[in-house]
Structure formats: C-alpha cells, structure tokens
Amino acid sequence: MEVSRHWRLQEQRYKLVGETCDNCGVKLFPPRDVCLECAAPAKELYTFTGLGEVYSYTTIYDAPAGFEQQAPYSVALVKLEEGPIVTAQLTDMDEDEMYIGMPVEMVTRKLRTDGDEGMIVYGYKFRPVQFEMAVK
Amino acid sequence: MTNVSIIGIGCTAVNEHWDTSIRHLAWYAIEAALDDADISKVDALYVGNMLAGQLSQQNHLGALVADFAGLRGIEAVTVEAADASGGVALRQAVLAVQSGLVETALVVGVEKMTDQTGSPITAALATGLDADYEAMHGLTAAGAGALLMRRYMHEYGVSVSDFAGFSVNAHANGADNPLAMFRNRLKAEAFAKASPIATPVSLFDAAPAGDGAAAVIVVNSEKAMDMSPQPIRILGSALATDTLALHDRKNPLWLGAAERSAQKAMAMAGVTPDDVDLFELHDAFTVLAALSLEAAGFAAPGAGWQLARDGQIGRDGRIPISTFGGLKARGNPGGATGVYQIVEVARQLRGQAEACQVPDAKIGMVQNLGGAGATAVTHILGV
Incomplete structure (x- = not known):
C-alpha cells in the first residue's frame, strides 16, 4: 500500500493547490518550489480555479496495470485559465464530444482502485463546464 | 570532436x-x-x-x-x-x-x-513519465505520444494518414533487416485503419516493445x-534534458532537449544537417519522428511530416531515417534501443549494412530519446 504518497498529495489532488512565484508572478501547477520560468524560489501557495480548456487529448485502449478496468478512458492536457497545463482524465463525456479548445472544469473523482480490498485513490478530473457563466 | x-x-x-x-x-x-x-x-x-x-x-x-x-x-x-x-x-x-x-x-x-x-509492461514503460502527475492519471508512453500527435494535427492541419509514410518507410527497411522484429511491409492504406492503442496512435504508429x-x-x-x-569515430556527443512532464513545456510540440543535444553534438563534430548522410532517430511514435527531424534542423517546425510524404526519408532520399527498420520495425527494446541505433549507424559507415546500406554513408547522426523527449542524447559518427 502506498498510502503516504497519495496522502501527501491531497492538497493537489483534491483542491489543485499550486504555487505563485514571488519573483516573476507566474502560477505553477504542480507545485515545484523552484520557479519553472525564472528559477527563483516559489513557495507561496495558490489554489487554482479549476477552469480551463482542452489543449490535447487521447483515449487510451492499451491500459497500464491498475487502469485495466477503466479502459478505454480519456486523458487530456488541460490548459488552466491561470496558464499552466495539467495532465488529467476527461470525464462525463464521450470521446466524440471532445475537441481542442473545449471549456472544462475540475471535479473530484476516483482515479484508481487497487483491487476489491485495496485503497481507492481520488483526485482531479475535468468535465465540460456546467454553466456558461463560469466561462470568461 | x-x-x-x-x-x-x-x-x-x-x-x-x-x-x-x-x-x-x-x-x-x-x-x-x-x-x-x-x-x-x-x-x-x-x-x-x-x-x-x-x-x-x-x-x-x-x-x-x-x-x-x-x-x-x-x-x-x-x-x-x-x-x-x-x-x-x-x-x-x-x-x-x-x-x-x-x-x-x-x-x-x-x-x-x-x-x-500485457498491462504490467505498459505500466513499467509509463515509469519514464512523471509518476505523481502523469502516470497516476492513467497516462501511458503511447498516450503521451498521442497527446503530441493530436496537438500536432490541430496546429499544423495534418491528418492521421499524413504520418503513414514514417511507418511505411520503417517497415520497408525492416523487411531487409534479418534482425528486425517485424519484417512485413506495410501499406499506407492499412495505417489509418489499424486498431487504436491511444487515439490517434494506433498499432501501426507505435513501435513494438x-x-x-x-x-x-x-x-x-x-x-x-x-x-x-x-x-x-565519435565526432560529436551531447546529452540534454527537458522538463520530465509534457505539461510543463511552454511549447510541447518543440523537443527542446532534442534540439539542444543535436546542436551541441553537431557543433562538436563541426557538421551541419546538410553534411549528415543518415539519421537514426527515436521513432517510438511517428509524431516523434516528425518532431525529431524538426528539432535537429532537417525541417521547419510543422514540416517534419512532409519529408515522409515526399519520399525524402528513404535510403536514397535527402535524409534516410530508420534504415534498419527503426524503433517501429526493428523493434523498441527500451533501454537497449540507443545502442542498437549506434550499432546500425556503425554498420552503415563501415559499408556492412548489406540490403539496408545507404549509398556512400560517411557521417551518421544518432538520437535516442527518453520518455516524451525529457532526455535526448545525440551522437555523430564518422569514418
């Protein structure tokens, strides 16, 4: 059981908590402590809105161990409105509805289950935005 | 040098x-x-x-x-x-x-x-990605290739069948290599109909493990x-890295590590792309072949696929690639692949490539990628 490695990412998995760079102001997700842009320390926490759009996507048929039950499932690069791109599954839609540029929002869903007795890992996925008002 | x-x-x-x-x-x-x-x-x-x-x-x-x-x-x-x-x-x-x-x-x-x-191999190959932020969301190596391919198609207005030339060329060369995993020739029409691995990457797009x-x-x-x-002679040798995760790159369609390692190796060797007689690149997926040709300076951004369309990657083309079948047809034995590429280019330069021989090969370039291009190591070989 890998309880600790999932537990320590709960702020990211459930709330999309990343960071802001004090020096250049760029928003970072995942958090990385050293700014991706300017290499200054970036330790101020920032909670992302969870709104973004699909940058690219794929539907995976050849699933890795731990994901066989879900296949086929769709994984996307989602460009968050604050700038960073995040890798996450798309949910609550069929593949033929997906398109690059599609507005999506973060939801919390089951990422994977380790067998009938095993741990259930929850985290972020993205679904179509539910209300047009949510999109700028 | x-x-x-x-x-x-x-x-x-x-x-x-x-x-x-x-x-x-x-x-x-x-x-x-x-x-x-x-x-x-x-x-x-x-x-x-x-x-x-x-x-x-x-x-x-x-x-x-x-x-x-x-x-x-x-x-x-x-x-x-x-x-x-x-x-x-x-x-x-x-x-x-x-x-x-x-x-x-x-x-x-x-x-x-x-x-x-089966699935344990797919999971093991995914460990070359970011475990916490890519693989935990179900992304696979083929999935990462697919994300690049879909975005490439979107930005440059190309279709799945425009990538067929890479696999057709790899299989044509693999057919002449007794050590290749797949020695069957591939028809372009079959390429677009192959079963999906991670859309739009199919069985005939992805290199076999x-x-x-x-x-x-x-x-x-x-x-x-x-x-x-x-x-x-090893004329040039250089290694460069990029962000491990695809999502951290400013422009995911530009293989920055591939560009940096290719430029450093070419500078060390004192050669330019015009001097290179063949290029064994990392065609784990056809889109990586296109992006590698672009990053190394053989094509403008967005134009790498045209070299395959125009027949420029064959043994008698402008820049022969995958001359023994590449990853696609010779096969992709993971951590061994980069050494296969070196052995193959050495055979070309010795004139011992038999049916796979590129005529008058004097300078060969080899580029081996890790993950979705997070590591790129380039060697320039010469006689």
Missing part, C-alpha cells in the same frame, strides 16, 4: 525471446562485440537498461552482467534514462575514455520485456587505428 572511436559492435535480433534471460541476452551481444573487436578484456562496462527492476525483479545489472560475461572484477554500472538509457550509457563510456581514466569501455544496452506480458541487447566497444581514437581495420 571527441578522441573516442568504436572498435567493436554486436547485437541480437529484437524479438520475444521467451527462452532467453536478461543475462544471456546481454552476453550474446557482448560476445559478438568482443569477437568483432578481436579482444577479450575491457576495463569498464556501462549497462543501459530501463525496466529490469520492474519486469525481472533484477537490479544491479552492472555486477550481474560483468560477472556473467567473464569480466568479473571490472568497473561496471547500470545507466538509466528511460528509453534513452542505451544512448546515455554510450555517453558515459565516451566521457570515461575521453578523460583517460578508462582505456577500453564496453557498452551494452539490454532489455527483457517478456518476463511479463521487444527483447534485445546490443553492445559497442570504445577506445581512444589513436589506439583504435592500431586495433581495428575500420574504426568509427
């Missing part, structure tokens, strides 16, 4: 070697390379491997392989950089010999995929002149 030259090469066929263990695979390639160099001793061994810890529950390959190959006692270590492990292992050997601290260095890339089957081992022996270039009738 480095002062390092290749004096011995050898490899096994890439295949599902059910009856052969990882130690035997490594030994068969080493035995061939020692025979080719006509020597029996080396001073150091660099083993390129990605997956033995996961698929065979076997780490510590440096000591294992040195011991099993009758080289007990020498300096030996495993080098891991996902599927760039083989190319990076050669890079370590070049550094060691160039420094003068190691006289004769042996590099073996070895991968044993078929100790497992296979078992295999390849080995090269390097020494100082002056010494090589006395030891080998046809030493191959």
Whole structure:
C-alpha cells in the first residue's frame, strides 16, 4: 500500500493547490518550489480555479496495470485559465464530444482502485463546464 | 570532436525471446562485440537498461552482467534514462575514455520485456513519465505520444494518414533487416485503419516493445587505428534534458532537449544537417519522428511530416531515417534501443549494412530519446 504518497498529495489532488512565484508572478501547477520560468524560489501557495480548456487529448485502449478496468478512458492536457497545463482524465463525456479548445472544469473523482480490498485513490478530473457563466 | 572511436559492435535480433534471460541476452551481444573487436578484456562496462527492476525483479545489472560475461572484477554500472538509457550509457563510456581514466569501455544496452506480458509492461514503460502527475492519471508512453500527435494535427492541419509514410518507410527497411522484429511491409492504406492503442496512435504508429541487447566497444581514437581495420569515430556527443512532464513545456510540440543535444553534438563534430548522410532517430511514435527531424534542423517546425510524404526519408532520399527498420520495425527494446541505433549507424559507415546500406554513408547522426523527449542524447559518427 502506498498510502503516504497519495496522502501527501491531497492538497493537489483534491483542491489543485499550486504555487505563485514571488519573483516573476507566474502560477505553477504542480507545485515545484523552484520557479519553472525564472528559477527563483516559489513557495507561496495558490489554489487554482479549476477552469480551463482542452489543449490535447487521447483515449487510451492499451491500459497500464491498475487502469485495466477503466479502459478505454480519456486523458487530456488541460490548459488552466491561470496558464499552466495539467495532465488529467476527461470525464462525463464521450470521446466524440471532445475537441481542442473545449471549456472544462475540475471535479473530484476516483482515479484508481487497487483491487476489491485495496485503497481507492481520488483526485482531479475535468468535465465540460456546467454553466456558461463560469466561462470568461 | 571527441578522441573516442568504436572498435567493436554486436547485437541480437529484437524479438520475444521467451527462452532467453536478461543475462544471456546481454552476453550474446557482448560476445559478438568482443569477437568483432578481436579482444577479450575491457576495463569498464556501462549497462543501459530501463525496466529490469520492474519486469525481472533484477537490479544491479552492472555486477550481474560483468560477472556473467567473464569480466568479473571490472568497473561496471547500470545507466538509466528511460528509453534513452542505451544512448546515455554510450555517453558515459565516451566521457570515461575521453578523460583517460578508462582505456577500453564496453557498452551494452539490454532489455527483457517478456518476463511479463500485457498491462504490467505498459505500466513499467509509463515509469519514464512523471509518476505523481502523469502516470497516476492513467497516462501511458503511447498516450503521451498521442497527446503530441493530436496537438500536432490541430496546429499544423495534418491528418492521421499524413504520418503513414514514417511507418511505411520503417517497415520497408525492416523487411531487409534479418534482425528486425517485424519484417512485413506495410501499406499506407492499412495505417489509418489499424486498431487504436491511444487515439490517434494506433498499432501501426507505435513501435513494438521487444527483447534485445546490443553492445559497442570504445577506445581512444589513436589506439583504435592500431586495433581495428575500420574504426568509427565519435565526432560529436551531447546529452540534454527537458522538463520530465509534457505539461510543463511552454511549447510541447518543440523537443527542446532534442534540439539542444543535436546542436551541441553537431557543433562538436563541426557538421551541419546538410553534411549528415543518415539519421537514426527515436521513432517510438511517428509524431516523434516528425518532431525529431524538426528539432535537429532537417525541417521547419510543422514540416517534419512532409519529408515522409515526399519520399525524402528513404535510403536514397535527402535524409534516410530508420534504415534498419527503426524503433517501429526493428523493434523498441527500451533501454537497449540507443545502442542498437549506434550499432546500425556503425554498420552503415563501415559499408556492412548489406540490403539496408545507404549509398556512400560517411557521417551518421544518432538520437535516442527518453520518455516524451525529457532526455535526448545525440551522437555523430564518422569514418
């Protein structure tokens, strides 16, 4: 059981908590402590809105161990409105509805289950935005 | 230019070697390379491997392989950089010999995929990605290739069938290589109809995982002149990295590490893309072939696929690629792939490529990528 490695990412998995760079102001997700842009320390926490759009996507048929039950499932690069791109599954839609540029929002869903007795890992996925008002 | 030259090469066929263990695979390639160099001793061994810890529950390959190959006692270590492990292992050997601290260095890339089957292999290959932020969301190596391919199609207005030329070329060359995993020719019409692995990447787009081992022996270039009738000079050698995760790149469609390592290696060799007679690139997926051609300067951004469409990547084209089948048809034995690429280019430059020979090949470029281009190692070879 890998309880600790999932537990320590709960702020990211459930709330999309990343960071802001004090020096250049760029928003970072995942958090990385050293700014991706300017290499200054970036330790101020920032909670992302969870709104973004699909940058690219794929539907995976050849699933890795731990994901066989879900296949086929769709994984996307989602460009968050604050700038960073995040890798996450798309949910609550069929593949033929997906398109690059599609507005999506973060939801919390089951990422994977380790067998009938095993741990259930929850985290972020993205679904179509539910209300047009949510999109700028 | 480095002062390092290749004096011995050898490899096994890439295949599902059910009856052969990882130690035997490594030994068969080493035995061939020692025979080719006509020597029996080396001073150091660099083993390129990605997956033995996961698929065979076997780490510590440096000591294992040195011991099993009758080289007990020498300096030996495993080098891991996902599927760039083989190319990076050669890079370590070049550094060691160039420094003068190691006289004769042996590099073996070895991968044993078929100790497992199916989803554990897919999961093991995904460990070259970011475990917490990519693989935990179900992304696979093929999935990462697919994300790039879909975005490439969107930005540059190309379709799936526009990538077919890469696989058709790889299979045409693989058909002439007795060591290739797939020797069937592929029709462009079949490409677009193949079953999906991770849309839009299909079975005929993705390179197959296979078992295999390849080995090269390097020494100082002056010494090589006395030891080998046809030493191959390592004119340039460079390694660069990019963000591990695709999502952290400002422009995911630009392979920054591939560009940097290619430019450094070419500068070291004193060559430009115009001087390069063949380019063994990392065609794990067709989109990576297109992006590698662009990053290395053989095509403008967004135009790499046109080289395949226009027949410029064949053995008689402007820039031959995948001349023994590439990853797509020779097969992709993970951490061994980068050493296969070196063996193949050395055979081309020696004029020993038989049916796969590129006419008048004098300068060959080799680029081995790890993950979705997070590691890129480039070597320029010459006679």
